[in-house]
Amino acid sequence: MYAVLALIVRRLLLSAVILVLVSGTVFVGTEILPGDALDATIPADELMYYSEEDLARMRAELGLDKSAAERFVNVLRGLVTFDFGVTLMTREKVIDSIIHPLLNSLIMASVAIVLTPLVSVVLGVWAALKPGGRIDGTVSGATLFAYSMPDFVVGNVFVIVFAIWLGLAPAVLMITESAPWYQILAVSVLPVIALTVSGVAYQFRLLRAGMVEALGSEFIERARLSGVPEWRLVITHALPAALVPMLNGTAQFVASIISGVVVIEAVFKFPGIGIELIRSISQREVPTVQAITFLAAFAVIASNLLADISILALDPRVRRARNDR
């Protein structure tokens, strides 16, 4: 037990270090290379409109006249305390401008993150019960096809089929950015399904492979010979073993869902953080880009941490290995 706790603490510390490194990367990416935030805001062909005095004044306003180390400390302090500063254009607090879109995206992504493994498990178990059978072939073929489809294609096809042809969902999400969560949830159905397609396809394949392997293993065979009912073999013996690789896949899915959110939100005009990211990049709003990038990295680190802890909880072999050390 002590070893498991130590592992969790170690992962937490490692996550903190990674966050600092991410902050550094964000800082370097947006403030140092190839120029500073002002250079990123003003393309080279526009510099003719600025005098040296203009540039010096603007650098001072943005704090860019300070040393890189000093700026890094400031950026780091701001990022880890979730104080992202103010926007360049309107001078409003970055957090105020992104909080509603952030929460909306969290709602949509959370549903997708919960739904994806559930659907994957159902499909994976169903297909693995009779490998090579008609159901396995159909589901495997469909998921391979879905996995090869880019998110923007899936999103647009969904709009055409489910919204325009069948009228089952809205083609345009008519909702305000600050709408209550249940309204956001209500309009998220189609975007969530579009968002889960590739994740389900990927995780299904991991789970199916794990299930086929587990169901063919010796310990399952022994259990079967000792008279354990088939449903129990599948649910309580094979599935936990097959879930471990899928959970690792889920952590990866969380990372990929962030890029998926940007695409899906753009297709459906969902009032989320992906739209804000596109807007801030096109406006060269460096503080907003920094904030969103940092929060995305934070989400990936947190999800990986959760996945590790879940594996510890689910897989006795991992716990034993830690305790044996």
Next chain:
Amino acid sequence: MLSRRDFLAGSAVIIGVGALPKGAAAQPLTDFVDSLIDGQSPRQGGRLVYGNPVPNWALGQSDRGQHPYYFMDIQTRGIWNALTWVDEDLNVVPELAESFVSNDDATVWDYKLREGVFFHDGREFTSADAVASARLHAHPKFGGVGFFKQDIKSVEAVGKYGVRFHLNRPNVEFPHATAEYRAMMLPARENLEEMGYDGIGTGPFKLVEIDNKRQFLAERFENYWMPNKPYIEELQGVLAMGQSAINGFQSGQFNAVYNADPGQFDQFGSVGGVVNSAPSGDQFWLVLPKNMNLPWNDVRVRKAMSLAIDRPKINRIIYGDPDGWTGNDTHMNGVNREFQPRAVERDVAEARRLLAEAGYPDGIDLPAIFYCPGYPEEPRLWAVVGESLKEAGINLEFAERPCDGFSPFTMAVNKPIGRPRRNLVGARNPNINLSRLSQLNDAEPGGWSGPGFDRYNELLTTAAAEMDDEARLAIYHEMQAIAQEEVPGIMIGGRRTNVVSAPNVHNLRAHTQLWQGPRYESVWIDA
């Protein structure tokens, strides 16, 4: 209906400030509305949901869309009213005013206000509100109506239902300024800076909610000053960029789309959409700063640019409107009676000759011109412009920027002119149109100067005080000739406002001056 000619001749009722000119007891707006529903049996109820593929250009300035200055659509008359309205023939008529009249030299204007008008919060609209609104709009710091700032010296109440404007200069066309999209009447507040942010107006609909980046919802105002109007219960506007407009219409979420891409008219038609186009609409004006060391400081380069642009091709390809009008390098619109076309439509050989004479025999590279896709077809339009300029050896990139924050972006440098860019220009009366190239406008002439500019300004002042409409016409023609000779900027032209609606939506009409339409009081929807 009051015609421009009647208005200028002053053949109307004089309220009492002076003799001729310029009285105006124009045919009431209500007659126009009634004429639209004449013979129809309008049904009460329903929700009009329109998609608008035009981005909220004011977003970068503020996200407080309750204010008419920052409302997500320039069509502010759903929620608010102004003192005057410009009709579909570009004649000015009273709206919240009942009539207006000037003194002899058009430096003092008296407006008599309509009685029995109420704000959405139940308060009566009186001269105190009109005066406070006018003071806000003309305020040098908080005000948002440029033509008020230009002209108004002071404003005062005359009784409970009268307002008197004292102008800095004679202006016989002043009532057009009080019809501007930002010149809405707001509930008075002691502190002008606080006015307008409550979303309360006198318009046919009350604002219920707004997300300035996405949509607004408004409901019928039961105490609207036009009895029994509007017919529809709810009005919802949605910013629908890209494919969203056609998707929303096809799926039945929208029963109308404003400012649709003309390239999609067939698609709309295939799903039952009825296209209504106005005679003209907003136009694109190229601001060419001449206060920096740039090649177009030479008038020959500017002339070459204008001669090289293939405007008829734009009308044909972009608007599907080969017979449309083309810009004449002023802000005048093809539907203005005073409009004077350019003498030569296009002459690539002459453009090349002018460039060579200016020292660019092998062609020229010009600095990028910025635009934000204010209308869905705009990126394609600039592609055609860029290609036609290339035929004359002129390399000019049109660089796209987001509309959110576009104005601050363009004005962040090189004040007061800003970056080379395209400005959106609405169709207006000649004096306002031509004033935009004068010394009254810091930015759009782009630093134009010299004897031609001086003469232009002199003529503008003369025209604003000229009572005789034929004499004014001659002055306006001379002004356009000067601008066409010196090309301070370039007008593309040819665009027409449009509205696409479902067949069961009635009287939803496009207006040449975009922000004057639609008149929602006449709109109704079949069950």
